[in-house]
Amino acid sequence: MVCPNRYDWKRLEQFATAIFVRAGVSTRDAETVARSLVHADLRGVHSHGLARMPVYVERISGGLIDFSKAPVILRKAGATAVVDGMNHLGAVVGEAALQTAIEIAGKNGTAIVGVRCSNHFGACSYYAEQAIQKGMILFVMSNAPQTMAPTGGIRPFFGSNPIAAGIPAGSAPPFLLDMATTVAARGKIALARKKGEAIPKGWAIDERGRDTTDPAEALRGALLPIGGAKGYGIAMFVDILCGLLAGAGYGPGVHSLYDNDEHPQNVGHFFWALQIESFMPLPLFQQRMDQYIQQIKAEPKAEGREEILIPGEWEWRTAKERQVSGVPLPDTVVCELAALGSTWGVELEDARIQ
Amino acid sequence: MVCPNRYDWKRLEQFATAIFVRAGVSTRDAETVARSLVHADLRGVHSHGLARMPVYVERISGGLIDFSKAPVILRKAGATAVVDGMNHLGAVVGEAALQTAIEIAGKNGTAIVGVRCSNHFGACSYYAEQAIQKGMILFVMSNAPQTMAPTGGIRPFFGSNPIAAGIPAGSAPPFLLDMATTVAARGKIALARKKGEAIPKGWAIDERGRDTTDPAEALRGALLPIGGAKGYGIAMFVDILCGLLAGAGYGPGVHSLYDNDEHPQNVGHFFWALQIESFMPLPLFQQRMDQYIQQIKAEPKAEGREEILIPGEWEWRTAKERQVSGVPLPDTVVCELAALGSTWGVELEDARIQ
Numbered sequence: 001m002v003c004p005n006r007y008d009w010k011r012l013e014q015f016a017t018a019i020f021v022r023a024g025v026s027t028r029d030a031e032t033v034a035r036s037l038v039h040a041d042l043r044g045v046h047s048h049g050l051a052r053m054p055v056y057v058e059r060i061s062g063g064l065i066d067f068s069k070a071p072v073i074l075r076k077a078g079a080t081a082v083v084d085g086m087n088h089l090g091a092v093v094g095e096a097a098l099q100t101a102i103e104i105a106g107k108n109g110t111a112i113v114g115v116r117c118s119n120h121f122g123a124c125s126y127y128a129e130q131a132i133q134k135g136m137i138l139f140v141m142s143n144a145p146q147t148m149a150p151t152g153g154i155r156p157f158f159g160s161n162p163i164a165a166g167i168p169a170g171s172a173p174p175f176l177l178d179m180a181t182t183v184a185a186r187g188k189i190a191l192a193r194k195k196g197e198a199i200p201k202g203w204a205i206d207e208r209g210r211d212t213t214d215p216a217e218a219l220r221g222a223l224l225p226i227g228g229a230k231g232y233g234i235a236m237f238v239d240i241l242c243g244l245l246a247g248a249g250y251g252p253g254v255h256s257l258y259d260n261d262e263h264p265q266n267v268g269h270f271f272w273a274l275q276i277e278s279f280m281p282l283p284l285f286q287q288r289m290d291q292y293i294q295q296i297k298a299e300p301k302a303e304g305r306e307e308i309l310i311p312g313e314w315e316w317r318t319a320k321e322r323q324v325s326g327v328p329l330p331d332t333v334v335c336e337l338a339a340l341g342s343t344w345g346v347e348l349e350d351a352r353i354q
Numbered sequence: 355m356v357c358p359n360r361y362d363w364k365r366l367e368q369f370a371t372a373i374f375v376r377a378g379v380s381t382r383d384a385e386t387v388a389r390s391l392v393h394a395d396l397r398g399v400h401s402h403g404l405a406r407m408p409v410y411v412e413r414i415s416g417g418l419i420d421f422s423k424a425p426v427i428l429r430k431a432g433a434t435a436v437v438d439g440m441n442h443l444g445a446v447v448g449e450a451a452l453q454t455a456i457e458i459a460g461k462n463g464t465a466i467v468g469v470r471c472s473n474h475f476g477a478c479s480y481y482a483e484q485a486i487q488k489g490m491i492l493f494v495m496s497n498a499p500q501t502m503a504p505t506g507g508i509r510p511f512f513g514s515n516p517i518a519a520g521i522p523a524g525s526a527p528p529f530l531l532d533m534a535t536t537v538a539a540r541g542k543i544a545l546a547r548k549k550g551e552a553i554p555k556g557w558a559i560d561e562r563g564r565d566t567t568d569p570a571e572a573l574r575g576a577l578l579p580i581g582g583a584k585g586y587g588i589a590m591f592v593d594i595l596c597g598l599l600a601g602a603g604y605g606p607g608v609h610s611l612y613d614n615d616e617h618p619q620n621v622g623h624f625f626w627a628l629q630i631e632s633f634m635p636l637p638l639f640q641q642r643m644d645q646y647i648q649q650i651k652a653e654p655k656a657e658g659r660e661e662i663l664i665p666g667e668w669e670w671r672t673a674k675e676r677q678v679s680g681v682p683l684p685d686t687v688v689c690e691l692a693a694l695g696s697t698w699g700v701e702l703e704d705a706r707i708q
Contacts, residue, residue, distance in 0.1 A: 077463050077632045078433065078461065078462035078463035078464065078632060079432065079433040079462045079463055079464050080462075080463035080464050080628075080629075080632045080633070082633060107432065108432035108433045108434075108462060109431050109432035109433055109434035109466065110432065110433050110434050110464060110465075110466045111464075112463065112464045112628060114633060137595075137599075149653070149656075150650050150653060150662050151662070151663070152655060152656055152659040152661065152662040152663065153650075153653040153654065153655060153656060153659075153662050154653075154654050154655070154656050155653055155654055157650060157653055165587075165591050167591070167594055175590065175591070175594065177584075177587035177588070177590075177591060179581075179584045179587065183581065205656065208656065208657045209655070209656020209657050209658075209659065210656075210657060226580055226581030226584055226585070227533075227537065227580030227581050227585065229663075229665070230531075230533045230580055231580070231581065232665070233519075233531035233533065233665035234531070236529065236531075236650075236664075236665065237519050237521070237529070237531060237665075240521055240529065240643070240646070241491075244639065244642045244643065244646060245491075245630070245633050245634070245639065246633070247633075247634070250646065251646065251649060251650070272626070274434075274466060275434075276599070278431045278432060278434045279434070279436060279468060279599050279600070279601075280599070280601070285598065285599065288598045289594070289598065292594070292598060292604065292605065295605060296504050296507075296511060296590075296605070299503070299504060299507040299508075299509055299511055300507065300508050300509055301506060301507060301508070301563070302503075302506055302507060302508050302559065302562065302563020302564075303562045303563050303564060304563075305506040305507075305563065307506065308504050308505070308506040308507050309505070309506065309583075310590075311583070311586070311587035311590065
């Protein structure tokens with residue numbers, strides 16, 4: 001039986017690349033953005049996959065993303081650097097920052113790269129995965145448009161400010177944590193409102209700062225951070241490094257990807273790379289990781305649980321499976337991409353597995 | 355009116371120093387440990403203050419801490435270093451690692467220092483505060499004896515694995531986040547059992563992995579991480595850097611401070627220092643921080659909230675106040691310290707504010 005809604009990941013990349021190229025982006029940059037988006041769909045993280053393509057293209061067409069100038073390294077000092085994204089596509093900026101971090105860490109054992117004037121750069125895991133393949137540990141963060149209130153406040157001030165960490169293993173799946181510092185994504189709350197469903201307590205507060213399970217009230221209020229004041233602290237830490245220190249926007253200075261058609265986003269990122277070989281031979285570390293992961297997975301299970309998963313393991317398996325049997329895109333995404341394709345004269349059907 | 359239970363912080367440091375010195379520790383090292391403990395009491399974090407002194411001294415007497423050899427820098431490579439704590443007192447090891455990180459970051463803009471063979475090193479904030487005073491950003495973490503289960507498991511495997519970050523401001527209080535990756539401390543659950551009180555849902559699971567509000571069941575089960583699988587991921591990240599990479603114990607290889615009188619703890623730490631001047635002049639950054647903090651504090655408040663606090667602000671204020679009017683030690687701590695003092699011939703009463 002052929003699943004009617006499965007797409008070949010390589011051909012999805014070609015589809016996305018072709019559209020970006022027709023929108024004026026260079027082939028190389030278009031390929032980078034396409035890879036970062038399909039990476040997320042492969043991992044089952046559709047919120048950061050091709051679903052973002054229409055708005056990326058819209059912002060290109062609206063002149064809010066500028067791909068005419070490549071990101072530049074503003075300054076290198078010791079094991080640190082600052083990259084100016086020049087308002088290019090976020091994934092292109094992120095890729096430039098990652099390569100800078102890997103190069104510096106190769107020489108100095110570690111590297112810190114702050115990034116300003118960027119845009120939504122896709123899933124953090126895209127960068128972490130590449131660092132893993134180079135035998136490096138990567139800790140990457142990004143600030144984001146406001147959705148979360150500070151503890152004690154009621155109005156969104158911080159974004160979901162994600163943090164991610166990638167650590168290589170040997171034969172075991174690598175450690176790959178990629179998480180928002182909010183409990184839930186705003187998109188999930190919007191979906192609950194659409195379906196007329198309540199949301200769990202602990203996701204959001206209303207306009208007066210009270211816990212709410214009403215998605216409409218939550219959308220007028222603010223998202224809650226994980227762990228209460230702890231998550232607020234982490235989100236603020238991310239905002240300070242990505243924004244104040246790297247020289248990007250911060251707090252309300254990071255503009256929305258969707259609701260702002262006047263200003264570039266001015267997102268900031270922060271990359272910290274660490275070369276394992278500065279501490280021990282990579283194969284020894286990989287062996288330790290494999291044993292450690294086995295040890296955790298062998299721990300006794302909670303009632304009703306068959307398996308203990310390592311961070312990123314489900315996504316890793318999903319990607320392996322989808323590379324073989326195709327990517328099942330959500331129906332709404334298929335509709336949007338098909339429409340986008342027809343606007344730019346690129347056929348989504350060509351990527352479908354027949 | 356004189357509060358009967360207030361102690362002068364400087365004289366508390368002298369009290370603790372005198373006991374450590376009588377137990378054989380050098381004056382300089384004794385002063386370091388005393389400072390780290392009183393630092394926590396000043397900030398109102400009594401769980402990491404002088405309450406730890408009796409067990410520190412017990413482990414010294416039992417030969418489980420070895421202060422005969424100073425911590426050594428095993429290896430320096432680029433902007434990274436590995437410190438072997440030589441099983442010295444944790445605060446002495448932490449201080450050595452911090453100074454190494456500050457020195458390397460001064461030359462390279464950033465520094466990574468992994469630490470092995472250490473012991474409980476007190477509150478992470480002690481190190482973050484010192485880095486702040488040097489105009490640096492510090493991110494510090496430590497692994498710890500097992501209290502938390504991996505998501506899907508039931509048995510403690512990770513510790514409360516704290517992370518902390520310090521960032522200087524100008525005239526505003528600095529940003530100082532210092533948090534366990536568990537929702538609650540095990541000590542709080544033990545206290546609830548003692549008082550016969552229930553614990554909030556979300557703190558712990560029982561031996562079968564089910565949510566529990568019974569502190570006795572929780573103590574037989576495991577603590578829960580913040581944010582579910584997200585906190586599990588952070589705790590594992592901390593354990594990998596502090597343990598596997600730095601060469602210390604990890605998972606069940608980190609031994610208890612209290613319940614293990616046979617093995618050194620072999621705790622691992624990880625210090626990441628960042629020199630602000632590599633990014634921008636410190637005064638400019640401090641000015642940005644002040645404005646940013648003012649902006650957050652000026653946000654509208656939730657019902658019943660008078661103020662929005664910055665991470666570490668309450669502790670910062672508490673310390674300022676206690677430096678002037680004395681440290682109110684909990685009664686149980688007073689009893690334990692008085693007994694310890696009488697064993698070693700040092701009078702706690704001398705530190706009391708009359």
